Amino acid sequence: MRTLLVILVKELLQLRRDPKILPILFIAPVFQLLILGYAATTDIRNVELAVCDLDRSASSRQLVQRFEASSYFRVTARVDSQAGLDALLQGGVARLGLTIPAGFGADRASGRPGTVQLLADGADAMTGTAGMSYANGVLRGESGEGVRPLVELQPIVLYNPDLTSRNYMVPSVLAMIIMIMTMMLTAMAVVRESEVGTMEQLLVTPLTPTHLIIGKLIPYALVGLAEVFSTLPIVLFWFKVPLRGSLLTLLLLTLPFMLCTLGLGLLISTLSNTQQQAMMLTAFVFIMPQIYLSGFAFPIQNMPEVFQLVTYLVPLRYYVVILRGVFLKGVGVGVLWPQALALVVLGTAILALARLRFRRRLG
Amino acid sequence: MTDTVVVAHELSRSFGKFVAVDRVSFEVGRGEIFGFLGSNGAGKTTTIRMLCGLLAPTSGRGEVLGLDVGRQPAAIKRRIGYMSQRFSLYTDLTVDENLRFWGGAYGLGGQRLAARADWAVQAADLAQRRRTLVRELPGGFRQRLALGCALLHEPPIVFLDEPTGGVDPEARRRFWDLIDALAAAGTTVFVTTHYMDEAERCHRVALMHAGRLLALDSVPSLKRLFAPGTVVEVRCSRAPAALQILEAEPAVREAALFGTVLHVVLAEADGASVVQNRLRSAGFEDVSITPIEPSLEDVFIHVIAGEAVAGDQWSVSRGQLRTVAGDQWSVAGGPAQPPSGNPSDHRAPTTDHRAGGRGR
Numbered sequence: 001m002r003t004l005l006v007i008l009v010k011e012l013l014q015l016r017r018d019p020k021i022l023p024i025l026f027i028a029p030v031f032q033l034l035i036l037g038y039a040a041t042t043d044i045r046n047v048e049l050a051v052c053d054l055d056r057s058a059s060s061r062q063l064v065q066r067f068e069a070s071s072y073f074r075v076t077a078r079v080d081s082q083a084g085l086d087a088l089l090q091g092g093v094a095r096l097g098l099t100i101p102a103g104f105g106a107d108r109a110s111g112r113p114g115t116v117q118l119l120a121d122g123a124d125a126m127t128g129t130a131g132m133s134y135a136n137g138v139l140r141g142e143s144g145e146g147v148r149p150l151v152e153l154q155p156i157v158l159y160n161p162d163l164t165s166r167n168y169m170v171p172s173v174l175a176m177i178i179m180i181m182t183m184m185l186t187a188m189a190v191v192r193e194s195e196v197g198t199m200e201q202l203l204v205t206p207l208t209p210t211h212l213i214i215g216k217l218i219p220y221a222l223v224g225l226a227e228v229f230s231t232l233p234i235v236l237f238w239f240k241v242p243l244r245g246s247l248l249t250l251l252l253l254t255l256p257f258m259l260c261t262l263g264l265g266l267l268i269s270t271l272s273n274t275q276q277q278a279m280m281l282t283a284f285v286f287i288m289p290q291i292y293l294s295g296f297a298f299p300i301q302n303m304p305e306v307f308q309l310v311t312y313l314v315p316l317r318y319y320v321v322i323l324r325g326v327f328l329k330g331v332g333v334g335v336l337w338p339q340a341l342a343l344v345v346l347g348t349a350i351l352a353l354a355r356l357r358f359r360r361r362l363g
Numbered sequence: 364m365t366d367t368v369v370v371a372h373e374l375s376r377s378f379g380k381f382v383a384v385d386r387v388s389f390e391v392g393r394g395e396i397f398g399f400l401g402s403n404g405a406g407k408t409t410t411i412r413m414l415c416g417l418l419a420p421t422s423g424r425g426e427v428l429g430l431d432v433g434r435q436p437a438a439i440k441r442r443i444g445y446m447s448q449r450f451s452l453y454t455d456l457t458v459d460e461n462l463r464f465w466g467g468a469y470g471l472g473g474q475r476l477a478a479r480a481d482w483a484v485q486a487a488d489l490a491q492r493r494r495t496l497v498r499e500l501p502g503g504f505r506q507r508l509a510l511g512c513a514l515l516h517e518p519p520i521v522f523l524d525e526p527t528g529g530v531d532p533e534a535r536r537r538f539w540d541l542i543d544a545l546a547a548a549g550t551t552v553f554v555t556t557h558y559m560d561e562a563e564r565c566h567r568v569a570l571m572h573a574g575r576l577l578a579l580d581s582v583p584s585l586k587r588l589f590a591p592g593t594v595v596e597v598r599c600s601r602a603p604a605a606l607q608i609l610e611a612e613p614a615v616r617e618a619a620l621f622g623t624v625l626h627v628v629l630a631e632a633d634g635a636s637v638v639q640n641r642l643r644s645a646g647f648e649d650v651s652i653t654p655i656e657p658s659l660e661d662v663f664i665h666v667i668a669g670e671a672v673a674g675d676q677w678s679v680s681r682g683q684l685r686t687v688a689g690d691q692w693s694v695a696g697g698p699a700q701p702p703s704g705n706p707s708d709h710r711a712p713t714t715d716h717r718a719g720g721r722g723r
Contacts, residue, residue, distance in 0.1 A: 006467030010456065017455040017496075197449025204415050204445040205468040206437065 003207065007215030011189065015219065021185075025223065029177040029231050036173045037166055037239050047131040050077040050094035052085045057105025059114070063142055067098065072134040085119065095121045096131045159328040170241050171323040172296045174231055175316060178254065179261045180287060182224040186265025187278040189216055190358075195274060209359050213351075217262045224258045225251070244330030252333065253322045256340050259347030260315035263354050270357035290316045318342050366393040368520050368551045369414060373423035376409050383409040385574040386423065391553060393519070396546045398565030399555040400663065406574040407555040408448065411524050414553070415445050428519060441469070444513035444521035448528055448555075452509050454498035458489050461497060461512060469516035476515070483511030486541060503534025507541060520551040527561065539564050559659045568659070570666050577666045585662045592632035594657040597625040599642060599650045608645050614638060617668050619661075626661055627652075 015021060049067060053060050067073045076094055079085050085097040097119035104114045118135055120128040160167045193199040202212060228251065235241050243250070264286055272278040291297060293307065294316035300308055311317050318339040325331045325339075333340065369391035376384040384406040391397045399407045412418040414427050416436025425432035430439045452461050462480040466472075471479060484490045487507035489500070497505060506526060513521055523542075527535045539561065546552050546566075554565065562568050563582055570578040570585075578585060593616075599605050602625055609618040609627060614637040617628040627638060635652045642650045657665075 002472060003467065003470065006464060010453070010460070010464045013460055014453065014455050196454075197447060198451055198453060200417075200447045200449060201445070201451035201465075202468070203417055204440055204443070204447075205465070206441045206470065207468050208437075 003211055004215055004218070007207070007211065008218055011215065011219040012222075014189075015223070025181065025227070026230050029181070029227060030234060032177060033170065033173050033231055033234050033239075037170050037234075044072055044127065044130040044134060046074045047072055047096055047127060047134070048076040048094045049073045049096045049098060049131075050079060050085055050088045051075055052079045052082060052097065052099045054080075054102045055100045055104040057108075059105035059108040060100045063100065063104075063116070063139075064098075066138050066142060067135070070134070070138055072131070073138075089119060089121050092121070095124060095127050096135060098135075166239055167241050167328060168324055170235050170239050171327045172320055174228065174235060175257070175294075175296070175319045175323055176287075176291065177227055177231060178224050178258065179290065179316060179319075180282075181227055182220050182258055182261040183265040183268065183286060184279065184282045185223060186216060186220045186262050187268035187272065187282055188275050189220070190266060190269035191272050191275050191278045194269075209355065213266060213355060213358060216266070220262055220265070221255075221258050224261070225254070228254060241327060243327055245326035245332055249332045249336075250323075250326045253326065253336060253340050254319075256343035256347055257315060257319040257322070260343055260350055263347055263350035264315075266354040266358065267350060270354060290314050293317065294320050296320050312342075313346070315343055315346055318346075367391070368393050368428055369397075369553065370426040371410070371414070371423070372425070374410065374413060374420050374425050375422045376406075376413055376418060377421045382574050384413070387571075387574075387576045388423075389569055389576065389579055391520075391551060393551055394546055394549045395567065396542060396552045396554065396565045398562045398568040399553070399571055400557065400559075400562045400568050400659070401555070401571035402557060404573075405571040407571055408524055409574075410571070411445075411522050411553070411555060414439075415443060415522055416440050441516075442518055442520075444516070444518040446509050446513045446521070446523045446526050448525035450505065450509070452497045452505060452512065455496065457494050457496055458484065458500075458508060459493045461508065462515065465512040466515045471516060479515045479517070483508065483515060487511050501534075502530045503537065506530055506534065506538055510538070510541060514545070514550075518550070520553065521545070523552065523554040525555055525557065527556070527558065535561070559663075562659050570663055572667050578662070582659065585659065586657050588662055588665060589628065589657050590632055592654050593629045593634075594655055594661055595627050595629060595635055595638070595652050596621075596655045597627050597638065597642075597650065597652050598623075599625075599647045601647070605642055605645075605647055605650075608641065609638065612638065612641050614641075617664060619664055621660075626655070626658075628661070628665060 051064055051067075053064060064075065068075050073096070077088055079088065082099060085094075085099060088094040089097050099117040099119070101115065101117070104116065107114045116139070118132065120132045122128050190199075193202065207215075232247075236243055265282075268278055268281050268286060272281055293300075293303075293311045293314045295311065296316065300311050300317070303311070321339050322336050325336050329335075367390050369389075371390075372388050373386045374384060374388070375382065375386050387406070387410060399410065401407050409418065413420050413432055414425055416427075416432055416439040419433050419436075427439050428442055430442070432439060453464070456464065459480065462483055463476065466476040466479060484493055487504055487510075489495075489504060489508060492500070492504075497508070500508070510521075510523070510526065513523075527538055530538070535558070542552050542554070543564070554561070556562055565582070567579065567581050568585060569576055578588070597605065597609070597618075602620060602623055606618055606620050606625055609615045609625065614630050614634040615627055616630050619626050629635065629638070635654075639650055639652055
């Protein structure tokens with residue numbers, strides 16, 4: 001136990017001595033949070049809409065007004081021909097084009113359904129489709145007036161009623177910060193010892209590989225927790241993401257995730273000879289695929305089946321569920337235990353593999 | 364032999380097909396400074412790593428302090444000191460922090476650690492700089508501190524693998540004063556080096572080349588390998604050209620360029636006149652030949668060449684020993700067929716070697 005403490009003290013001293021590491025540890029995450037909190041939003045606001053009103057009736061003007069009144073759209077141009085509309089979409093001046101054909105007002109006046117055409121810029125698929133569905137909503141409002149549909153749908157969105165993307169993006173950023181920091185720092189710390197030659201010296205001491213591994217993992221687990229505490233205030237008080245579950249649950253369920261990321265860091269260190277290699281491996285082999293396959297950026301259920309199976313091996317996948325559960329749904333271990341269990345199993349397997357490789361490497 | 368602290372018996376280690384250490388046998392006594400001399404790749408480090416329990420032998424037996432190196436590596440690690448050829452302190456920690464860490468790694472704490480740390484800073488002349496970061500210390504201080512760290516737990520034997528690499532001569536001398544003091548106090552010192560002057564300070568020297576132990580004796584005894592008067596120094600202009608001529612001369616057993624002069628081993632003690640005449644007739648005017656005391660390097664070259672002549676699988680033979688610029692020399696193995704055995708056994712023993720202790 002005292003031996004572990006000796007290694008621990010040494011690691012923390014070295015961490016403190018590194019003048020560049022502290023800003024990376026505690027300032028870079030803040031920037032990442034701010035950038036993703038503001039920029040990584042899938043919410044639609046002010047979609048540029050070009051209008052080609054060939055009807056010029058009271059009805060058509062009323063329809064355009066409806067679009068203007070909605071905060072989702074901003075009418076940026078009015079043209080007189082379909083060709084003019086095409087040009088605006090091509091040039092990216094408008095994301096959506098609305099054509100109201102001649103006779104629209106007459107149709108409406110006589111009680112027949114009016115027909116309009118909506119063109120969406122598919123090159124920016126996200127805005128295009130979202131704009132399309134919002135536009136549908138606007139048009140539904142128009143046709144619904146005074147008419148009662150046979151079946152009325154009353155959708156209720158739970159947990160995040162406004163579907164604010166910030167509320168589910170920001171907690172995920174927390175996951176990424178923990179992942180990147182713990183994984184990379186662990187990998188670098190171990191590789192550095194081999195690089196400068198101290199690893200060889202450590203091996204002739206009575207310290208065992210287990211001592212060395214635990215001695216490396218604990219300090220960086222502490223760093224991971226420090227990351228949570230340093231970024232959490234921004235999540236809660238700056239972005240006002242609600243934490244409906246308990247902080248204790250959050251911390252408790254963060255531990256199995258860190259078991260995985262620390263284990264991966266150790267594994268990376270056994271695969272690299274230099275700190276540079278370790279960094280490249282971490283970034284491209286272990287971080288980016290995890291982000292793509294975690295459900296953080298792209299919904300898992302939309303992936304091909306093979307990829308869906310692969311996602312079961314991605315620790316971040318489970319932690320994203322945990323984070324969203326604790327933050328937005330306010331659920332606890334009672335609901336999230338399957339994710340926690342999966343992380344414990346994964347983490348144990350990763351650590352066992354890393355330890356095996358670590359030992360073989362030394363021999 | 365209760366005073367034997369290291370025993371190697373037919374100790375071997377292969378990496379795949381490459382035989383790094385080939386059936387090496389020796390014993391080291393208590394309080395001895397035992398030197399392992401050889402060029403890079405000779406197998407010195409592999410031997411040390413086996414004795415320290417870092418590497419299991421492929422075959423043969425090794426014992427350190429009565430413990431088997433293959434089966435009891437953990438017990439060995441607790442009882443020996445080791446300093447690797449690569450720098451082994453944390454440069455981003457202070458002198459004291461390093462001492463506390465390395466002492467702690469050996470389970471030292473409290474009073475004993477404090478006392479040993481005091482001893483180590485005294486030995487390294489760092490008593491005034493205990494709070495200095497190691498990266499700010501000159502190389503010589505670091506080396507002595509590293510030795511101090513390896514000795515904190517007072518091991519009866521310490522293995523030093525090329526401990527003075529990249530340190531200036533004065534610092535090397537002080538380092539060796541420390542080694543002398545240790546040995547005098549009863550600590551066995553097992554040291555590898557490729558500096559000849561360091562080898563001269565060892566009680567006994569083992570010459571290693573290409574995985575094999577070629578000679579093992581005290582320095583004076585090793586030098587008696589040559590018959591008196593057979594080692595001469597030849598001074599003349601255009602020494603490299605003279606070397607070529609002498610390599611073809613039957614009265615010359617070995618010739619090597621040492622800076623601007625030639626060291627020549629004569630087949631007979633009275634061969635000097637033959638050499639003189641041979642060079643004169645080749646147009647060398649200013650030839651002077653003086654008998655010299657052979658240096659360890661002469662011994663080294665002689666032993667490697669003799670090994671080849673003995674017809675072993677080694678392809679180094681007379682005429683393949685070549686000097687290269689400066690104070691380095693190399694043994695050019697070349698594609699020559701070994702005199703006997705399977706050609707696939709052939710390894711190209713290209714080495715480079717720094718000779719520090721020649722000046723005579």
